[in-house]
Every structure is written in structure tokens, then in C-alpha cells.
Amino acid sequence: MTNKTADRDAIRHGKITEKPLRKLPAYPTWAIKLTMAITGLLFGLFVLVHMVGNLKLFMPMHDGQYAIDVYGEFLRTMGEPIFPRESILWIFRIVLLVSLVLHVYGAFALHGRASRSRGKFRRTNLIGGLNSFTTRTMIVTGLVLLxxxxxxILDLTLGVQPAASELFEHGAVHANMVASFSRWPVTIFYIVAMVVLFLHLSHGIFLAISDLGITGRRTRAVLLFISYLVPAIVMIGNIILPLSIAVGWVQ
Incomplete structure (x- = not known):
């Protein structure tokens, strides 16, 4: 903060200063919040679509092929013959990777700025309940999700052991999922991760609503409901998948 009508005698005696209280950041806070809102909503849309696609695990076989294997091949051949094989898929991957980097950077940048601004003082008198818990643990849940x-990726995309099963085979989506989730420690980790995703995504969507400037009372109420509904659907759908394999419902 600069005092434009400074008292020169006061400045000379060190009572006030014309120097800014802190160095101007390279990126304004509003820009980082906007970036996090957009990338967070992009991730929310991705996990929803990804969950819907994975539910093809429960669909019957068609022409001797598992439905989820047909779906996986469709993702790899999107755009053919105009675009090379897997080119569209790689565009999606690159967009998601860039969004992930920006989102993680923004989270730590905002957390650092908030800590420096508060100094030794900490947030108090929060309302309490689930919303306050998710507010306090956004960094922790974000790291767990990372x-x-x-x-x-190591387990079901690249097939890197020991994350992946020894039976991993590139392109065999159904077989890879069955082999991976037949391991109970992996299934339990996935279930815990989906609960963490619900906590992080529900609060993240609500923050994005505010950061995007949506202020209408009814609109915010509807979007607040959606911010819990969509993550809950994603959590339940993604828990059913590994659990069904682990208990032997899908083989």
C-alpha cells in the first residue's frame, strides 16, 4: 500500500512509509482463482464422463467383445481416418495434464499467499460441519488425489509394476480392471480415494461458483445442490466398479 498524501515529517521519523507492504505478485490472485475454477470444473466434468464410460464394465458382451473394451478402442480411434490413431486421445491427455499443473500450482500459490497474509493468526469461528472440514483439508485431499x-496411470494406463498387476495387457481394459481390482489393497485404496474425491470436488465446485461471480440466490442454491449431487454420483459409481470385481460379481 502506498500513501499518496504522505506526511514528510512522519516518513522521516519512520512512522509511515511510502513503500508497498509486500512485493507485487507475478500473477494476480483473481487470475489464479479463475484458473483454478475453470480447471477444477474441467476435472469435475472429466471424472463424471470417465465414470459413465467405466460403467460399461457391467454391459453384456457384443460380438464376443466386452463392452468396455469396445469403448476403450473407440477412444483410441476417435477422429480416424482424418486424424492419426490416438491423436485425439492424446490431445485430451495433454489438456488434462496442463490443467493439472495449473491447478496444483494455483493451490499452493493461494495457500502460500493466505498464510503470509494471516501471519501468526489462524482462521477461527468457522461455521463448522462438513463445509468447514473440506475447507481446512483442501490441500491434504488434493495431495491424496494427486x-x-x-x-x-501406472496401474491401468501404463501397466507399470508393482502398481499394475502382473497380468496387465495394453488395450485389454476389462481384463486389466479385473486383474487390478482382484487385489483387495488396491480396491480399498480406490474406495478411500473416491471418498476423498467427493470431499475435494464438492467443495471445489462450490468455490468455483463463487470465483466465477455467480451471486444469484436461487442459482447459487441450485448449484450448491449440484456441487454435492455430482460428486456423490461419481463417488458411488467409482466405488461400485472395483468393489464388484473384488467380491466376485464381475469376472
Whole structure:
């Protein structure tokens, strides 16, 4: 903060200063919040679509092929013959990777700025309940989800052991899921990660609503309901998948 009508005698005696209280950040806070809101909503849309696609695990076989294997091949061949094989899929992956980097950077940048602004003082008198819990644990739940994403890619995308099963085979989506989720420690980790995803995503969507400037009372009420409904659907759908395999309902 700069005092434009400074008292020169006061400045000379060190009572006030014309210097800013802190260095101007490279990126304004509003821009980082807007970026996090957009990337967070993008991730929310992705996990919803990803869950719906994975539910093809329960569909019957067609022409001797598992429905989820047909779906996986469709993702790899999107755009053919205009675009090369897997090119569209890689565009989606790159967009998600860039969004992830921006989202993680924004989270730590905002957390650091908030900590420096508060100094030794800490947030008090929060309302309490689930909303306050998710507010306090956004960094923690975000780190858990980051570890889950890394494990998930190593397990079912790249097939890197020991994250992946020894039976992993590229392109065999159904067989890979069955082999992976037949391991109870992996299934339990996925279930815990989905509960964490619900906590992080529900609060993240609500924050995005505010950061995007949506202020209408009825609109906010509807979007608040959606911010819990969508993550709950994603959580339940993604828990049913590994649990069904682990208990032997899907083989």
C-alpha cells in the first residue's frame, strides 16, 4: 500500500512509509482463482464422463467383445481416418495434464499467499460441519488425489509394476480392471480415494461458483445442490466398479 498524501515529517521519523507492504505478485490472485475454477470444473466434468464410460464394465458382451473394451478402442480411434490413431486421445491427455499443473500450482500459490497474509493468526469461528472440514483439508485431499492419479496411470494406463498387476495387457481394459481390482489393497485404496474425491470436488465446485461471480440466490442454491449431487454420483459409481470385481460379481 502506498500513501499518496504522505506526511514528510512522519516518513522521516519512520512512522509511515511510502513503500508497498509486500512485493507485487507475478500473477494476480483473481487470475489464479479463475484458473483454478475453470480447471477444477474441467476435472469435475472429466471424472463424471470417465465414470459413465467405466460403467460399461457391467454391459453384456457384443460380438464376443466386452463392452468396455469396445469403448476403450473407440477412444483410441476417435477422429480416424482424418486424424492419426490416438491423436485425439492424446490431445485430451495433454489438456488434462496442463490443467493439472495449473491447478496444483494455483493451490499452493493461494495457500502460500493466505498464510503470509494471516501471519501468526489462524482462521477461527468457522461455521463448522462438513463445509468447514473440506475447507481446512483442501490441500491434504488434493495431495491424496494427486497420488491417486499417479497410481491410477501406472496401474491401468501404463501397466507399470508393482502398481499394475502382473497380468496387465495394453488395450485389454476389462481384463486389466479385473486383474487390478482382484487385489483387495488396491480396491480399498480406490474406495478411500473416491471418498476423498467427493470431499475435494464438492467443495471445489462450490468455490468455483463463487470465483466465477455467480451471486444469484436461487442459482447459487441450485448449484450448491449440484456441487454435492455430482460428486456423490461419481463417488458411488467409482466405488461400485472395483468393489464388484473384488467380491466376485464381475469376472
Amino acid at each position: 497420488l491417486f492419479i499417479i497410481f491410477h
